[in-house]
Amino acid sequence: xxxxxxxxxxxxxxxxxxxxxxxxxxxxxxxxxxxxxxxxxxxxxxxxxxxxxxxxxxxxxxxxxxxxxxxxxxxxxxxxxxxxxxxxxxxxxxxxxxxxxxxxxxxxxxxxxxxxxxxxxxxxxxxxxxxxxxxxxxxxxxxxxxxxxxxxxxxxxxxxxxxxxxxxxxxxxxxxxxx
Amino acid sequence: xxxxxxxxxxxxxxxxxxxxxxxxxxxxxxxxxxxxxxxxxxxxxxxxxxxxxxxxxxxxxxxxxxxxxxxxxxxxxxxxxxxxxxxxxxxxxxxxxxxxxxxxxxxxxxxxxxxxxxxxxxxxxxxxxxxxxxxxxxxxxxxxxxxxxxxxxxxxxxxxxxxxxxxxxxxxxxxxxxxxxxxxxxxxxxxxxxxxxxxxxxxxxxxxxxxxxxxxxxxxxxxxxxxxxxxxxxxxxxxxxxxxxxxxxxxxxxxxxxxxxxxxxxxxxxxxxxxxxxxxxxxxxxxxxxxxxxxxxxxxxxxxxxxxxxxxxxxxxxxxxxxxxxxxxxxxxxxxxxxxxxxxxxxxxxxxxxxxxxxxxxxxxxxxxxxxxxxxxxxxxxxxxxxxxxxxxxxxxxxxxxxxxxxxxxxxxxxxxxxxxxx
Numbered sequence: 001x002x003x004x005x006x007x008x009x010x011x012x013x014x015x016x017x018x019x020x021x022x023x024x025x026x027x028x029x030x031x032x033x034x035x036x037x038x039x040x041x042x043x044x045x046x047x048x049x050x051x052x053x054x055x056x057x058x059x060x061x062x063x064x065x066x067x068x069x070x071x072x073x074x075x076x077x078x079x080x081x082x083x084x085x086x087x088x089x090x091x092x093x094x095x096x097x098x099x100x101x102x103x104x105x106x107x108x109x110x111x112x113x114x115x116x117x118x119x120x121x122x123x124x125x126x127x128x129x130x131x132x133x134x135x136x137x138x139x140x141x142x143x144x145x146x147x148x149x150x151x152x153x154x155x156x157x158x159x160x161x162x163x164x165x166x167x168x169x170x171x172x173x174x175x176x177x178x179x
Numbered sequence: 180x181x182x183x184x185x186x187x188x189x190x191x192x193x194x195x196x197x198x199x200x201x202x203x204x205x206x207x208x209x210x211x212x213x214x215x216x217x218x219x220x221x222x223x224x225x226x227x228x229x230x231x232x233x234x235x236x237x238x239x240x241x242x243x244x245x246x247x248x249x250x251x252x253x254x255x256x257x258x259x260x261x262x263x264x265x266x267x268x269x270x271x272x273x274x275x276x277x278x279x280x281x282x283x284x285x286x287x288x289x290x291x292x293x294x295x296x297x298x299x300x301x302x303x304x305x306x307x308x309x310x311x312x313x314x315x316x317x318x319x320x321x322x323x324x325x326x327x328x329x330x331x332x333x334x335x336x337x338x339x340x341x342x343x344x345x346x347x348x349x350x351x352x353x354x355x356x357x358x359x360x361x362x363x364x365x366x367x368x369x370x371x372x373x374x375x376x377x378x379x380x381x382x383x384x385x386x387x388x389x390x391x392x393x394x395x396x397x398x399x400x401x402x403x404x405x406x407x408x409x410x411x412x413x414x415x416x417x418x419x420x421x422x423x424x425x426x427x428x429x430x431x432x433x434x435x436x437x438x439x440x441x442x443x444x445x446x447x448x449x450x451x452x453x454x455x456x457x458x459x460x461x462x463x464x465x466x467x468x469x470x471x472x473x474x475x476x477x478x479x480x481x482x483x484x485x486x487x488x489x490x491x492x493x494x495x496x497x498x499x500x501x502x503x504x505x506x507x508x509x510x511x512x513x514x515x516x517x518x519x520x521x522x523x524x525x526x527x528x529x530x531x532x533x534x535x536x537x538x539x540x541x542x543x544x545x546x547x548x549x550x551x552x553x554x555x556x557x558x559x560x561x562x563x564x565x566x567x568x569x570x571x572x573x574x575x576x577x578x579x580x581x582x583x584x585x586x587x588x589x590x591x592x593x594x595x596x597x598x599x600x601x602x
Contacts, residue, residue, distance in 0.1 A: 016587040017596050030600040
């Protein structure tokens with residue numbers, strides 16, 4: 001979670017009531033909206049693709065040391081439920097301890113990857129998955145270091161649109177061919 | 180507070196009076212026993228009340244007490260009661276004429292069965308030499324034995340229990356029942372050891388019981404008197420009203436002030452409105468309005484129901500209202516066109532509030548307060564408005580409900596901020 005440049009916290013982060021889930025329904029909606037935006041922005045800024053709930057609860061995201069306020073475990077769960085409802089996160093296990101954060105939705109990733117492949121003339125050329133996320137050609141792309149599960153989602157998405165062909169999945173040389 | 184004080188005062192008085200009576204009785208007992216000193220036996224003593232823990236082991240009727248070999252006795256027929264400490268014999272013809280033979284004087288005993296010639300089964304008891312200073316029927320005797328003759332049987336059981344009681348020597352552990360028997364129990368033994376503690380507990384228990392009984396006597400009398408007092412005050416106020424002309428204005432005023440100092444001069448009571456509850460509650464509602472309007476107006480325009488209950492009963496002094504009646508009366512406020520009304524907060528808290536203090540205006544007022552302080556707790560609002568914390572909290576919650584403020588629930592407590600989420 002190395003921070004490249006200082007993350008700009010929203011004003012709500014310095015507003016103590018932000019760390020108490022509000023009782024009044026209208027207020028609560030606005031609050032959760034703000035939390036959702038904060039979680040996504042924070043993940044995007046720090047290039048976080050997945051988080052552990054226990055880890056998240058203690059991270060600075062839900063803890064404001066300066067105000068001496070933290071969102072309670074129940075509060076975190078409420079926020080995560082809201083995010084899940086909006087399809088911005090997805091739990092990876094049945095125990096709901098870990099979740100993917102889609103600060104870009106898989107189809108958005110898919111478009112970006114396809115765009116990159118078109119621009120760099122990789123169409124009809126088999127590529128390994130490793131090359132896409134960790135290769136030298138993608139160091140400047142936002143999907144560099146993208147988690148495998150999310151990459152797979154994006155590629156499956158492309159395959160459904162008949163713009164890519166997955167090869168050897170589960171084998172040694174997993175690859176994809178953009179068409 | 181004052182009620183409690185007077186309560187304990189009365190019970191103390193009662194206890195003191197009882198003490199005096201007991202002492203008087205004890206003295207008269209002693210005098211009686213001196214008057215009876217014309218009979219034979221010297222180990223037997225006149226009866227004095229034993230300790231409260233003395234337990235009856237066995238009782239036999241138609242028992243005579245004979246000294247030595249003598250065939251004549253003054254104690255022909257009576258009831259012998261056996262306890263762990265002594266035998267108490269009570270004359271059948273005069274139950275107040277009672278003798279005591281303490282077990283500590285017994286050296287040995289034997290049982291003689293009923294024969295053809297004797298009048299009944301006998302228990303012969305060999306006794307020690309008398310202790311000096313004992314108060315008994317006679318001061319000297321040539322015999323060392325006493326016969327207990329059981330004319331109607333029962334000697335077997337009595338003998339067995341008597342022997343057992345003497346063998347156990349309980350009087351050495353606990354105090355002697357008959358103070359004048361000169362038993363081995365000395366006065367410092369009375370209050371030591373487990374038996375001493377037990378005895379003291381039993382005494383305290385007895386005393387408490389008496390005090391409570393006495394106190395409740397007083398209470399019921401007080402209640403009766405209170406009823407009369409109300410009746411008197413009512414009749415006086417009626418008289419004052421009807422004879423306005425005859426009594427001078429000054430006197431009337433003075434009289435009224437006396438009555439007022441007792442509380443409401445003419446309280447609305449249920450008995451005057453038999454069978455018409457709603458009318459009764461409406462009159463009560465009127466009374467509540469009169470008593471509380473000024474107070475509520477000056478103190479934040481709101482008053483929680485428990486406070487209403489206390490204030491109205493404080494004002495009445497007597498003929499107190501039940502909580503249910505007060506609540507029903509508050510419900511009737513809206514029917515009598517009173518400036519007050521009963522309001523229920525969403526949390527269930529009931530208040531009597533000014534009709535003019537509608538929810539919108541209080542909510543705006545609350546927001547203003549919170550904005551001024553930037554953040555506020557229920558305590559601060561309560562202090563600022565002179566209302567109770569519960570009411571302040573209700574107001575804050577109402578303002579929160581309408582989205583004007585929002586909460587911050589942390590270890591510092593529940594604070595409220597102006598709602599910036601909805602800006």
